[in-house]
Amino acid sequence: MTQPLYRIGLIINPYAGLGGSVGLKGSDGADTVARARELGATEKAGKRVESALALLTEYKSQLKFVTVAGAMGADLCEQLGFDYEVAFEPEADLSAQDTRAAAKQLAKANIDLLLFAGGDGTARDICASYPDDQPVLGIPAGVKIHSGVYAISPKAAGRVVELLLSGNLTSVLHADVMDIDEDKFRKGEVRARRYGEMLVPAELRYIQAVKMGGKESDEMVLADIAADVIERMEDELWVMGSGSTVAAIMEDLSLPNTLLGVDVVYQQEVIAADVTASQLEALLNEYDESRLVVTLIGGQGHIFGRGNQQLSPTVIRHIGKQNLHVVATKAKLQALNGRPLLVDSGDAELDAELAGFIRVITGYHDEVMLSIAAVD
Incomplete structure (x- = not known):
């Protein structure tokens, strides 16, 4: 029997988490990114996505990634040897607008699941630009991770996709997209707000339930x-x-x-x-x-x-x-x-x-x- 070919969307916010190691409480905005670099921060989002995708190498013949040029996805697909196509070319100076534009473009690309890497700011951008009836899964790479659309670790995200590819999961559920005000957070105030919801694999809820004493895998x-x-x-x-x-x-x-x-x-x-x-x-x-x-x-x-x-x-x-x-x-x-x-x-x-x-x-x-x- 011929194996099905899964089209997986991939959007990486390469700046996600950049401000965390230097105490900036987030990475939203060009000024914060510039400040983080001045303080010696280095980009690590790609490495976190790599740890998730490394679990999928045995499925290469079944996968085709639909992604964004450069550091937003294509570079990593090339590095790991996955088949891929570029659906969007971002501006040279990457921004939240590129994430939103990429999500809109990938929504037209007939993909089975959209993987995205970032924090709550990235989740907000995806939520604002991607249909809420199409499944997504977040790979945690940011400083702020309050949204329920993220797996609890990069490898957990890889495991969820692996289970989907092996035919073990079919159900999905809606999860909240949350974010906090970074400026107030830097002043010690935590003000969270709900920005919408997105459709995620139900297995994500199972993984999170491990934290509440559920059955562990x-x-x-x-x-x-x-x-x-x-x-x-x-x-x-x-x-x-x-x-x-x-x-x-x-x-x-x-x-x-x-x-x-x-x-x-x-x-x-x-x-x-x-x-x-x-x-x-x-x-x-x-x-x-x-x-x-x-x-x-x-x-x-x-x-x-x-x-x-x-x-x-x-x-x-x-x-x-x-x-x-x-x-x-x-x-x-x-x-x-x-x-x-x-x-x-x-x-x-x-x-x-x-x-x-x-x-x-x-x-x-x-x-x-x-x-x-x-x-x-």
């Missing part, structure tokens, strides 16, 4: 946890503990991983694998800042002292509780039946210092508070 949740941790990675030394949840982060980084050991990452490259406690202690002394990622042993709740003795009291103290990132799916946490996380480092004083509340990363920008108890 392990693969999607692990991808969301990985996306959250990877977004945090800057120029610190990252000590990656053992376990399958941490392994999922390493997989998303395309790095080799020691499942039952401890690896060390710097600038998203492995600089030491399967390290001992003494090797780790020596490495930590060479770097100004360090962070530690650990998960818990399912059913028990131990985060230290069971299978990760390489994380010695000296190592844990050097890194500090404030730089500790615990990762786990909500399903694994629920299996504890209300019991706390446990620490058994071999140093009773350290265990007492670690006791108390800690945030556990359970998804993309999704954390829960749990208590840590020392083992008597």
